[in-house]
Amino acid sequence: MSEKHIDQETGTETTGHEWDGIRELDNPLPRWWLWIFYACIAWSVVYWVLMPAWPAPPGMQGFTEGVIGNSERVNVAEDMNALQSSRSDHFAQLQAAGSYDAIEADPALFRFALAAGQSNFANFCATCHGAGAQGFTGYPNLNDDVWLWGGSFDDIRTTLQYGIRSDHAETRYSQMPAFGADGLLSREEIRNVRDYVLSLSGGTGFDAAALNAGAEIFASQCVSCHGDQGQGDRTQGAPNLTDAIWLYGGSPEQVENTIWRGPFGVMPAWEGRLNDPTITALATYVYSLGGGEAETAPEGAAGE
Amino acid sequence: MSTARHNLISAPGVPTHDVEAVNDAKRRELYKKREPIYPKLVHGKFRFAKWMFMALALGAYYFIPFLRWDRGLSAPDQAVLVDFEGRRFYFFFIEIWPQEIYYISGLLIMAALLLFLVSALFGRVWCGYACPQTVWTDLFIAIERLFEGDRNKRIKLDRAKWSFNKAWRKIGKHSVWLVIAAATGGAWILYFHDAFDTLSHFFTGGSPISAYLFFGILTFTTYMLAGTMREQVCIYMCPWPRIQAAMTDRDALNVAYRVDRGEPRGAHKKGESWDARGDCIDCKACVVACPMGIDIREGSQLECIQCALCIDACDDIMKKVDRPTGLISYDTDINIDRRREGLKPIYRFLRPRVLVYAISLAIAGSIMVFGLTTRASLDVNATRDRNPNFVQLSDGSVRNGYTLKIINRTHEDREYTIRIDGPEGLEWRILGQEETRGLIVDVPAERTQDFRIFLTVPREAITVTNQSVLFTVSPEGSEETRTAETVFLSGGSQ
Numbered sequence: 001m002s003e004k005h006i007d008q009e010t011g012t013e014t015t016g017h018e019w020d021g022i023r024e025l026d027n028p029l030p031r032w033w034l035w036i037f038y039a040c041i042a043w044s045v046v047y048w049v050l051m052p053a054w055p056a057p058p059g060m061q062g063f064t065e066g067v068i069g070n071s072e073r074v075n076v077a078e079d080m081n082a083l084q085s086s087r088s089d090h091f092a093q094l095q096a097a098g099s100y101d102a103i104e105a106d107p108a109l110f111r112f113a114l115a116a117g118q119s120n121f122a123n124f125c126a127t128c129h130g131a132g133a134q135g136f137t138g139y140p141n142l143n144d145d146v147w148l149w150g151g152s153f154d155d156i157r158t159t160l161q162y163g164i165r166s167d168h169a170e171t172r173y174s175q176m177p178a179f180g181a182d183g184l185l186s187r188e189e190i191r192n193v194r195d196y197v198l199s200l201s202g203g204t205g206f207d208a209a210a211l212n213a214g215a216e217i218f219a220s221q222c223v224s225c226h227g228d229q230g231q232g233d234r235t236q237g238a239p240n241l242t243d244a245i246w247l248y249g250g251s252p253e254q255v256e257n258t259i260w261r262g263p264f265g266v267m268p269a270w271e272g273r274l275n276d277p278t279i280t281a282l283a284t285y286v287y288s289l290g291g292g293e294a295e296t297a298p299e300g301a302a303g304e
Numbered sequence: 305m306s307t308a309r310h311n312l313i314s315a316p317g318v319p320t321h322d323v324e325a326v327n328d329a330k331r332r333e334l335y336k337k338r339e340p341i342y343p344k345l346v347h348g349k350f351r352f353a354k355w356m357f358m359a360l361a362l363g364a365y366y367f368i369p370f371l372r373w374d375r376g377l378s379a380p381d382q383a384v385l386v387d388f389e390g391r392r393f394y395f396f397f398i399e400i401w402p403q404e405i406y407y408i409s410g411l412l413i414m415a416a417l418l419l420f421l422v423s424a425l426f427g428r429v430w431c432g433y434a435c436p437q438t439v440w441t442d443l444f445i446a447i448e449r450l451f452e453g454d455r456n457k458r459i460k461l462d463r464a465k466w467s468f469n470k471a472w473r474k475i476g477k478h479s480v481w482l483v484i485a486a487a488t489g490g491a492w493i494l495y496f497h498d499a500f501d502t503l504s505h506f507f508t509g510g511s512p513i514s515a516y517l518f519f520g521i522l523t524f525t526t527y528m529l530a531g532t533m534r535e536q537v538c539i540y541m542c543p544w545p546r547i548q549a550a551m552t553d554r555d556a557l558n559v560a561y562r563v564d565r566g567e568p569r570g571a572h573k574k575g576e577s578w579d580a581r582g583d584c585i586d587c588k589a590c591v592v593a594c595p596m597g598i599d600i601r602e603g604s605q606l607e608c609i610q611c612a613l614c615i616d617a618c619d620d621i622m623k624k625v626d627r628p629t630g631l632i633s634y635d636t637d638i639n640i641d642r643r644r645e646g647l648k649p650i651y652r653f654l655r656p657r658v659l660v661y662a663i664s665l666a667i668a669g670s671i672m673v674f675g676l677t678t679r680a681s682l683d684v685n686a687t688r689d690r691n692p693n694f695v696q697l698s699d700g701s702v703r704n705g706y707t708l709k710i711i712n713r714t715h716e717d718r719e720y721t722i723r724i725d726g727p728e729g730l731e732w733r734i735l736g737q738e739e740t741r742g743l744i745v746d747v748p749a750e751r752t753q754d755f756r757i758f759l760t761v762p763r764e765a766i767t768v769t770n771q772s773v774l775f776t777v778s779p780e781g782s783e784e785t786r787t788a789e790t791v792f793l794s795g796g797s798q
Contacts, residue, residue, distance in 0.1 A: 031337070104736050132691030143695040143703070243698035288735055290695060290705060290758050 087116075094277040100153035100292070103284055110284070117285025120278055124270070133289050137249050138265060143289045146245045148237040151293035155234075157283035163269030164237065171269060174225070174236040180260030185217065193217045194256045200230040200242045201250075314587035315572040315625045321588040325599035327539070327607050340462070341535060341597040343445055344455035344589075348616025357433050358442055366487070369494035375399070376715035378749040386496050392750075398676055401713065403683070410672045417668060421661035423551040425653060426634075427558040431544065431609035437537050438609060440488070440530035444481055445595065451477040455592055481531045482523070489522030535596045538609055545606050554637035555652050559610045561590075561601040561632050564643040569601075572625060583627045590614035590632055600632055682720075683711035684777045686788035694793045700763035702794040708755045708775055712747040719780040720745050724757075726773040726792055729765040733758045744780075759792060766794045 005014040007025055014023040029037075048054065051066040065071075090112040097103045104110050122131065128139045135141035140148065149159050149172050162170040179185040185193070195206040196214030218230070225238035232240035239247060247265070248258040270279055286292075312320040326339040371383035373396055380387060385394040393400040393408070400407045422429055431438060451473045452458045464470055493515045494502055505511045506519075529537050538545060552558070561584075569584035584601070591599050593614050596607045600614045612634070619629040639649035689705035697703055712718050722743040724732055735756035737745065747753040759773065771792045778785040 107736070110736055130691070132689070134692035134695075141692070141695065143692060143705075144697050146698045240698065244696060244700040245698050288756070290703060290733075290735075 087112075090116075091275075091277040094280045097280070100284060100287055103280075113281045113284040114288060116278065116281035117283075117288075120274065120282050121285055124274070125282070128267075133286065137254075138247065138263065140247055141245075142286050143291055144245060145291045145293075146240070146243065147291070147293065148232075148234065148239055148247075150234050151287075151291055153283055153287050153292065156286050156292070157279060159267070160279050160282055160286075161269065161271045164267040165264060166266060166269040168269035168271065172237055174238065175264060176225070176238075176262040177221075178260065178262030179221070181262065185221070185259075189213070189217055190256055190259050193222070193259055194252060197230065197241050197255060197259075198250075198252065201244065313571065314585040315621075316574045317624055318585060318587045318589075318621055320571070320586065321592045323588050323591055325591050325594070325597055325602075327535070327597035328599055328602065338536060339597070341595065342455040342458045342592070343595040343613070344592040344617070345449060346589075346593045346613050346616040346620065348619055350612035351616045354433060354442065354611065354613075358439050361434065361436075361439050362443070366491050369491065369499035373397075378715045380498055382498055384495060385498075388496060399713070401711070403711070404679075407672065407675065410668060410675070414665060414668050414672065417661055417665040420551050421658065421665055423548055424553070424556055424655070424658050424661055427552055427556050428545075428548055428608075428610040431538065431548075432559075432611040435609075437529060437542070438611065440484075440526060441534050441595065443484065444530040444534075447480050447484070448477055451480070478531075481527055485523045485526035485531070486519070488526040489519040489524075492522045493519050535607070538596065539607050549606075553655070553657065555655055557634045557636055558604050559600065559608065559612050559615060559632065560604060560635040560637070560640060562630070562635060562643070563601075563640060566601065566631055578627070583622065583631050585621070585625060587621055589617040589621050593617035604637070679713075680784065680786060681713045682777065682779060682784055682786050683709075683713070684775060684786040684788045685709040685711075686773075686775050686790045688790050688793070694795065696795070697760065701760050702763075702766055702792075703758055703760045704773075704792050704794075706757045706759065706773075706775075706790065708757050708777075708788065709752055710745070710747050710755065710777055711752045712749065712779075715749050717746065717748050720747060720777050721780065722755075722757075723776040723778075724759065724773065725776070726759060727761045727765045727771045729762045730792075731760045733760075761792060761794065769794055 005016045005023065006012070007014050007023065010025060013026045015026045017024060048064070049066065050068050051070055052063050053066065054064045056062060056064050090109060093106070093109050094103065094113055094116075097106075097109065103113050121129075121133065125133070129135050129142055130139070133142040140146070145151065147155065149155060149164065159172060162168045162172060164172045165175075177184055179193075180187065180190050192210045192214035194214070195203075195210045196218050199206055199211055218226075219228070222230075225236050226232055226241055227238075230241035232238045239245075244250075246254070248254055248263055270282075274282070312322070314320045326341055368384050369382065372381045373383040373394070374381055375394070379392075379399070380390070380394065382394065383396050385392075387394065391402050398407070419430055448458065452461050461470055461473065490506070493506075493511075496518075497511075497515070502511060502515065506515065533541075565582060566584035567582040569582050569586045572578070572581075572585045588599075590601070591614075593616070594600065595611065595613065596609055598605055598607045600608065615630075615632045615634070618632040622629045622631055636649075636651070639651075642649055685708070687707045687709070689707075693704075695703040695705075708722070710720055712720075722745065724730065724743070732743070733739075734743070734745065735758070737755070745753070745755055757775075761771075771794075773790050773792045775788045775790070776785055777787070
């Protein structure tokens with residue numbers, strides 16, 4: 001600054017710059033502001049010493065560590081551990097409880113199981129089953145009362161543990177033939193079976209001859225799994241064809257397509273990926289969505 | 305220059321104070337360093353009123369946490385308690401839950417309206433008498449006077465070189481300030497947890513960290529604001545002086561210098577006539593008494609907190625020179641002008657703004673009282689599941705899930721009966737509830753309990769996609785009922 005520019009009006013020094021005849025007054029900073037600014041500078045020096053701050057040679061971990069040794073990574077790990085251990089009692093209780101009734105009998109444990117179940121559901125299950133467990137075409141709705149492999153607490157837990165058509169040795173497994181794709185039935189035959197199947201759940205307006213032909217094919221091809229009345233078989237995960245729920249859609253086109261291609265829905269096994277109490281919590285949550293069944297249905301009793 | 309002034313006498317027995325108001329608007333510059341103010345002790349009715357009010361305010365502040373109020377076993381018995389842990393606010397018979405935060409808003413609205421009303425009538429009496437900043441500053445100045453003497457001694461002491469005498473007075477003053485500040489912070493935390501329990505744990509380090517934190521903050525701010533910052537808080541930090549300009553008008557009472565009586569001012573010699581001159585002898589007693597460092601004779605100013613100490617100072621002088629008191633007094637702008645024109649003063653307290661404030665205050669107060677007296681001990685809220693909206697069951701029936709929230713505000717565990725009115729053939733189930741108990745549920749004292757309720761409607765009863773559902777909840781042995789209305793959704797008739 002070679003010379004001082006003084007504003008005539010106020011007697012204050014200006015910054016010396018000029019924009020279209022406008023000059024900026026170089027008013028002093030408020031003292032309180034200035035002191036806070038200096039205090040911040042002083043504090044930053046203290047901070048550099050105390051906390052990780054500067055890049056440093058690789059020998060020093062790549063950064064200055066700070067004398068109080070604070071590390072956010074360690075803090076997070078500690079927080080996570082503290083959280084886990086604060087939950088460990090409940091998880092241990094869940095592990096010990098085993099049955100839904102035992103969990104439900106303890107309101108605190110029940111609440112915990114539902115909360116843990118809901119949170120894990122959102123993480124691992126909602127991708128296929130939906131955030132509200134409402135399912136999608138091909139992915140079962142877990143709110144309703146239809147359970148292909150059983151809706152008791154133990155059944156649900158087993159399904160979670162081993163999966164369906166998964167790579168686990170204990171997995172629940174069955175396979176419906178791809179009647180059309182593999183050339184087992186002709187398009188005409190499949191349409192007849194389709195009409196017959198739709199008539200099982202109250203569908204009307206089908207051609208009588210087609211229904212008879214469909215019934216014959218059903219008797220020879222389908223009853224082994226779906227039962228002679230189409231009532232399904234939970235031991236094989238074969239759905240009841242007489243109810244109002246259609247996993248792969250209930251329109252004629254969808255049913256025809258299902259018979260043609262033979263669906264092969266897969267659910268992964270969670271054993272090994274989630275620990276036992278977490279699977280129990282998930283089972284509790286799914287069971288409590290509204291469709292949970294009181295007891296394990298006796299084998300073969302599905303067709304009543 | 306100063307030696308000459310020292311000998312100035314305003315009137316027999318009344319020396320002139322060699323002083324200029326440090327916060328005089330005409331002299332003050334934007335970037336000036338703060339000049340210390342040494343308010344001189346005055347005696348009089350306003351000073352007495354202020355001492356009394358200070359005793360009352362401080363007494364209430366320190367005593368209220370120890371007041372007890374019986375609320376039964378399940379609730380704390382402290383009369384005034386902000387219980388963050390239990391999420392409750394207790395104020396004698398009033399008990400506010402987080403869901404009822406609007407009562408706090410109501411209290412704040414009433415406080416604001418009361419402030420407006422009082423400002424419209426009497427000017428800044430809040431600033432002058434009741435504001436914590438004023439009360440604590442007044443107290444701190446009294447402590448300062450105790451150690452360092454009155455105005456002149458304090459000025460002399462500050463100018464003097466460091467000595468043992470100066471040191472012990474300064475150290476003593478700051479120590480007592482710190483003790484008071486600590487007591488202020490200490491009392492503050494008593495409002496947030498049982499006072500006796502806090503006292504018994506605080507000194508052994510057994511209180512939560514937040515207690516020590518707020519104790520520290522309040523101690524620091526009290527010491528800083530009342531001890532060292534004082535009038536700067538009112539002038540630079542507080543928004544109220546700016547707002548109050550809109551709240552008062554020319555009919556509001558303000559501390560004012562009666563120009564009509566005082567001017568022309570000047571020293572008065574013994575035996576001189578009072579004719580053709582004002583009563584103001586320019587002794588500046590009002591200036592040295594002012595804790596804000598202004599000259600009230602300049603008219604009403606933003607800096608004036610209207611503490612009325614200049615009234616006492618001036619009245620004292622007027623008595624000495626045998627003139628009527630009230631040269632500085634509570635007055636209205638309109639009357640100052642009227643007197644100047646030789647008209648009689650008029651006082652209009654019933655003005656439109658006063659009525660608007662008073663009526664608004666009455667309405668807000670009535671709503672609060674109505675709300676608090678009819679406040680239900682029970683509240684019910686039903687939320688329908690949105691994801692999925694409804695569940696189709698295998699037999700064609702449709703199920704909806706609801707979360708029914710029952711709030712039991714009483715201090716005892718209660719049983720509630722739920723009645724459900726909805727579509728025909730409706731079936732219900734409460735998750736986690738034994739079927740034998742039916743629709744009777746338990747809610748512990750002072751708790752909000754959620755119940756998962758599933759309603760299933762058979763296929764035949766589903767006529768439209770949206771049917772109304774009404775939950776009616778009533779406590780056992782009481783006729784009180786609360787209802788929650790919601791809907792039953794389905795895909796429509798099939």
